[in-house]
Amino acid sequence: MDTMEINKGIAAILVAGIAFFVTGMISDGLVRTHPLEHSAIKIEGAATTAPAAAPEAAKEELAPIAPLLAAADPAAGELTAKKVCAACHTFIEGGKAGVGPNLYGVVGGPVRHMAGFKYSDAMQKHDEPWSFEALNVWLKKPAAYAPGTRMAFAGINSDKQRADVIVYLRSLAKEPVALPK
Ligand code: HEC
Known part of the structure; x- marks a missing residue:
């Protein structure tokens, strides 16, 4: 394996890591800044109580x-x-x-x-x-x-x-x- 290959490997791991991190931040932000106003799922049976x-x-x-x-x-x-x-x-x-x-x-x-x-x-x-x-x-x-x-x-x-x-x-x-x- 030459250094080029190794570099590509490292880059790939870094990119994956960053993507993972960024996705986490985005979804975190979404969840925190936009709480659902209503329950997304209507539970019909809930009225039984x-x-x-x-x-x-x-x-x-x-x-x-x-x-x-x-x-x-x-x-x-x-x-x-x-x-x-x-x-x-x-x-x-x-x-x-x-x-x-x-x-x-x-x-x-x-x-x-x-x-x-x-x-x-x-x-x-x-x-x-x-x-x-x-x-x-x-x-x-x-x-x-x-x-x-x-x-x-x-x-x-x-x-x-x-x-x-x-x-x-x-x-x-x-x-x-x-x-x-
Ligand atoms: C697939 C069969 C079915 C269809 C189609 C249906 N019903 Fe019914 N209906 C019933 C059953 C069974 C009951 C009794 C419900 C229970 O005990 O939970 C009932 C109860 C009722 C009651 C209450 C009666 C009482 O004595 O308290 C009304 C009013 C009624 N139906 C009107 C309608 C109308 C109007 C339609 C058409 C738009 C309709 N139903 C279509 C089966 C049906």
């Missing part, structure tokens, strides 16, 4: 429901419901349970409104009736409203579509509950 807080937390991101319901279209909601909810739910009075409970009269009704249906523990943690607001939060993301729910449905992301479905559900009653002002 405080079930009552989950709907509140989810609700904050939602637009007010009253104007959405006022503009909603029950016929469009029925189409959506028949397409995406009917796999698990029936809608007529006295309809049988499927994977999920019958939904006749659910709006304004108590949570776990179908007698005899075996609801999950996640649903047992809820006491509040199915108000328009509660349904809005639930249907946006069931797993956020009731972590651990057996309703294996991701949710309806569109505010308009969700409102349409909710006014359709409202129509499934002898005397539909008054829309919120």
